[in-house]
Amino acid sequence: MMALKIWLDGKLVDEADAKISVFDHGLLYGDGVFEGIRFYSNRVFRLDEHIQRLYDSAQAILLNIELDEKELKQAIFDTIKANGLSDGYIRLVATRGTGDLGLNPYLCKKPSIFIITSKISLYPEEYYTKGLEVVTCSTRRPTPTSISPQIKSLNYLSNVLARVESMQAGGQEGLMLNEQGYVAECTGDNIFIIKSGVLYTPLISNGALDGITRQVIFELAADLGYEVKEQSLTRYDIYTADECFLTGSAAEVIPATKLDQRKIGTGEAGEITKQLIEAFHKLTQSTGSPVV
Ligand code: PXG
Numbered sequence: 001m002m003a004l005k006i007w008l009d010g011k012l013v014d015e016a017d018a019k020i021s022v023f024d025h026g027l028l029y030g031d032g033v034f035e036g037i038r039f040y041s042n043r044v045f046r047l048d049e050h051i052q053r054l055y056d057s058a059q060a061i062l063l064n065i066e067l068d069e070k071e072l073k074q075a076i077f078d079t080i081k082a083n084g085l086s087d088g089y090i091r092l093v094a095t096r097g098t099g100d101l102g103l104n105p106y107l108c109k110k111p112s113i114f115i116i117t118s119k120i121s122l123y124p125e126e127y128y129t130k131g132l133e134v135v136t137c138s139t140r141r142p143t144p145t146s147i148s149p150q151i152k153s154l155n156y157l158s159n160v161l162a163r164v165e166s167m168q169a170g171g172q173e174g175l176m177l178n179e180q181g182y183v184a185e186c187t188g189d190n191i192f193i194i195k196s197g198v199l200y201t202p203l204i205s206n207g208a209l210d211g212i213t214r215q216v217i218f219e220l221a222a223d224l225g226y227e228v229k230e231q232s233l234t235r236y237d238i239y240t241a242d243e244c245f246l247t248g249s250a251a252e253v254i255p256a257t258k259l260d261q262r263k264i265g266t267g268e269a270g271e272i273t274k275q276l277i278e279a280f281h282k283l284t285q286s287t288g289s290p291v292v
Contacts, residue, residue, distance in 0.1 A: 026095025
């Protein structure tokens with residue numbers, strides 16, 4: 001791929017020059033927040049929601065993003081245009097900035113913001129039709145008494161280690177439970193099951209990220225006439241579901257056809273899942289903030 005142009009603290013720079021200090025607390029402590037966003041046919045999907053979640057994450061960790069919403073959006077559009085892409089993925093990151101070797105964030109001079117726009121394909125195309133194999137991980141979602149699972153922070157070590165576990169066990173995604181043993185979500189995606197025509201997904205209070213694609217599914221399911229219930233789920237509920245799928249900005253909507261070697265339903269992508277995938281694609285192709 002051609003070298004990318006990266007937006008870094010107000011400037012578009014070559015990929016090779018897009019550098020962050022080794023004293024940045026984003027690197028030293030995972031002290032920062034981020035968003036992963038997609039754009040389709042020159043329109044950024046659910047941009048307002050992603051920007052709002054970034055500000056909310058930043059607010060929760062006392063990080064002041066110095067750009068306002070309008071400036072942030074323009075920076076994203078400028079980065080997309082500089083890279084000549086019509087479809088792709090945006091990684092928007094705000095770090096605490098350069099400080100000293102102590103934890104004290106008040107010594108960090110200024111947050112750094114950077115934006116990467118690139119192509120992404122998380123899973124080979126075949127998995128969107130045949131479905132993913134999911135494995136339950138022993139690594140739990142952090143409890144809200146340590147870090148709120150709603151903060152999309154740069155602390156993704158538990159997710160990374162859970163993903164390692166799932167791959168070592170021969171799966172493509174890892175199911176993460178909360179401290180109580182209830183299903184929270186997967187390592188980078190929310191989870192839904194379908195039983196007798198009703199959709200179920202864990203509550204945010206079960207340790208799920210308030211996923212933007214998850215919200216989109218609520219809307220699409222309502223449009224298609226399906227009920228969605230947010231409730232505590234156990235692995236048993238997934239083992240015995242008719243259908244299961246995962247949602248995320250990167251993964252989009254993808255069937256999950258096995259959990260811990262149990263076939264879910266027929267073991268193939270379910271009919272309602274396929275309807276939702278189609279409706280999702282239509283929506284991504286027909287809505288979004290135009291890149292200007
Ligand atoms: N849960 C977690 C923990 C996430 O990080 C989602 C759910 C889905 O949320 P959205 O708003 O995107 O529908 C995410 C976000 C990756 C990757 O490379 C995925 C995410 C974040 C960072 C990297 O798979 N998904």
